[in-house]
Amino acid sequence: MQRIEVKQLFIKNKNLKLSTKNKLMGFAFILPTVLFLIFFFLYPILYSLFTSFFIYKIGKPLVFNGIQNYINIINNSAFWYSVYVTFKYAIISVILEFIGGFIFALSFNNLNKSKLKFLRGFVIVPLVMPAPIMIAIWRYILQPDYGLLNNFLISIGLISKRISYLTSPSITLYIIVIVQTTWCAFIVMFLILAGLQSIKEDYYEAAMIDGANAWQKFFKVTIPILKPTIIFIVIYRMMDLLQAFTTIFLLSGGIRGGSFKAIDVLSILVYKEAFLKFNFGSAAALSFIIFLIILIFVIVFMRATKGYAESSE
DSSP, X not given: OHHHHHHHHHHHOTTSOHHHHHHHHHHHHHXXXXXXXXXXXXXXXXXXXXXXXXXXXXXXXXXXXXXXXXXXXXXXXXXXXXXXXXXXXXXXHHHHHHHHHHHHHHHHHTSOHHHHHHHHHHHTHHHHSOHHHHHHHHHHHHOTTTOHHHHHHHHTTSOSSOOOTTSOTTTHHHHHHHHHHHHHHHHHHHHHHHHHHTSOHHHHHHHHXXXXXXXXXXXXXXXXXXXXXXXXXXXXXXXXXXXXXXXXXXHTTOHHHHOOGGGOOHHHHHHIIIIISOOHHHHHHHHHHHHHHHHHHHHHHHHHHHHHHHXXX
């Protein structure tokens, strides 16, 4: 109804050219979205960048600090250790997610359409389930005293005493990676499956005529055609994992509940600076450093893969 009224308003004004009317009508329709992006995305980003150059604490006036916040962060050894932990977490997660997603995608690609529709609906459940609910389930499974995992491992004789999976500095990060992989692997699976189904059978038939076996078809046909999809998956998942927060925060029981240095990724440091130390200027500066790290990774990775693609042609 609103669209009809806007359209009639522009049609009645005969002094405007048709192209101008169409442009103004299009602008009127996208204006609410543009305003939403400005007020809820662009303004907070710019204000955060502004506060990164100040000492900013609640109830106190802003004190200009120049780039001192950035210098303090770079000179802090905890920051560099956090960078190491973040990349370790992200790289291991991407590898496991990709392997799991690729195996599932190859398995599902060989199914008929009726079975594929059923399994698609089944595996999409973890993706639509809210993260806090999924993590609550995993916390129950990993609970040391009555958790399902310890009870199962003890019952089959693999362990003799109960393991505290989420409070052990040596294994907690890897446990969080496994939990992360259990549902994010299905995101990778759907992306790879879409790529596999876009490959024409003509390519495989031509390879068979040339005498290629199954492995040769996989490495000479499937992988090269899926290369753009693989590059997208790596960039997309690394961008997400380098700023991961929810899974780590909730599985560790919150910062006050059980966080320790072994799982101090960069997003956790931002949380600590902002909501435990109330150094909002420093937290804003750290956020923009994370942004630069992700940007540098994306640029380097895209250039590296571009060079690989050119050399393989």
